[in-house]
Amino acid sequence: MNRKPRTEPYLLLLFNYLHCRMNLSKIDNLNYTNLKKGYEGELQLDRLADKLQSELFTLNDLLLETNNTEFQIDSAIITQTAVFLLEIKNYEGEHYYESGRFYTINKQEISNPIHQLNRKETLLRQFLKNHGFHLPIEPYLIFINPEFTLFQAPINKTIILPTQLNRFIEKLDKHPSKLNGMHNKLVDQLISAHKKKSSFLKQPNYEYKHLQKGIPCLRCNSLLQSVRGNKVVCNDCGFEEKIESAVMRCVEEFMFLFPDWKVTTNGIQEWCGVVESKKTIQRILNKYLRATVQGRWTFYV
Ligand SMILES: [Zn+2]
Known part of the structure; x- marks a missing residue:
């Protein structure tokens, strides 16, 4: 077992x-x-x-x-x-x-x-x-x-x-x-x-502003994607993915790379790069995460 x-x-x-x-x-x-x-x-x-x-x-x-x-x-x-x-x-x-x-x-x-x-x-x-x-x-x-x-x-x-x-x-x-x-x-x-993370991890340095924004293709990792209806389509290999799953993959990635940062509609829109409709991002975040309102800001957990 x-x-x-x-x-x-x-x-x-x-x-x-x-x-x-x-x-x-x-x-x-x-x-x-x-x-x-x-x-x-x-x-x-x-x-x-x-x-x-x-x-x-x-x-x-x-x-x-x-x-x-x-x-x-x-x-x-x-x-x-x-x-x-x-x-x-x-x-x-x-x-x-x-x-x-x-x-x-x-x-x-x-x-x-x-x-x-x-x-x-x-x-x-x-x-x-x-x-x-x-x-x-x-x-x-x-x-x-x-x-x-x-x-x-x-x-x-x-x-x-x-x-x-x-x-x-x-x-x-x-x-x-x-x-x-x-x-x-x-x-x-x-x-x-069992420890989740080694205390002696030599991990690469990275900064948000230096990372390319976009949705990486599930098949070929290319960031060159276009939104067509409710799908994102890879401009390099033609692979199609539902926009919901593509955005949520990016949210997961964002949370992993920046665990102390808040997940917001604007933040995820910028991170995904290619999704022009803020409403689409908001709808997806509302569907899969819990919205918390703090003053003027809404963030998701
Ligand atoms: Zn591709």
């Missing part, structure tokens, strides 16, 4: 919103690409884990803290006898392993995923101990991408290569499991300790 479904991490969502409204720096762009790729890999594993029939709990994307140290878990699967700690890597292409280190085929060393996993295992063990749980941890490093090759791979039972993935899931499903109240308590503890 999936007790904590995965949602897009804060930073990925932020980049999703910002990248069509401003030019991201080279580093931010690289970071964005890696985050997207990592998230796709995690979703791929979720699809496999969803097929598990055995009695177990799955928790995805946990951000925890123990002894003042933050750590993130891609997936934790709780069975009767163990916590499976899964670190998922969506690496692609040819890599090789030599003297305990990982390299791309171009001899570029990459940060050692086994060390990352070991660190997380230690921290999770401390977390469990601090909260009075004594389930053993089984750590696994999962290379999810079928296009990934690791030459000279070590014979290491914690590493699961793409060709071993189905067998790994089958083995997990055969793991004897009967969950009880302790497992439930553990899951509740993990979910309540």
Whole structure:
């Protein structure tokens, strides 16, 4: 049973919103690409884990803290006898392993995923101990991408290569499991300790006045849209969306990017750029949000 479904991490969502409204720096762009790729890999594993029939709990994307140290878990699967700690890597292409280190085929060393996993295992063990749980941890490093090759791979039972993935899931499903109240308590503890946002987040700087206004196309992200009747139509790819859903997407985005700002008809009209009728914006805001009047101003929550 999936007790904590995965949602897009804060930073990925932020980049999703910002990248069509401003030019991201080279580093931010690289970071964005890696985050997207990592998230796709995690979703791929979720699809496999969803097929598990055995009695177990799955928790995805946990951000925890123990002894003042933050750590993130891609997936934790709780069975009767163990916590499976899964670190998922969506690496692609040819890599090789030599003297305990990982390299791309171009001899570029990459940060050692086994060390990352070991660190997380230690921290999770401390977390469990601090909260009075004594389930053993089984750590696994999962290379999810079928296009990934690791030459000279070590014979290491914690590493699961793409060709071993189905067998790994089958083995997990055969793991004897009967969950009880302790497992439930553990899951509740993990979910309540989950932090929504990392304290060490390196997020790009952005300012309202520097962001391009408009409604990003759902299909191609272009801000070049026209309003036709009750639809917005992308001038680049022709994709059509109901104006209500397009405006509400922009409201959601506005609230995410500027959480301390008030949502007003004028503000949203400017943010959406393309909707000329103030009445249309007002009607949509009134339909989906609650209007609050403060003096001369009406804003929406
Ligand atoms: Zn488009």
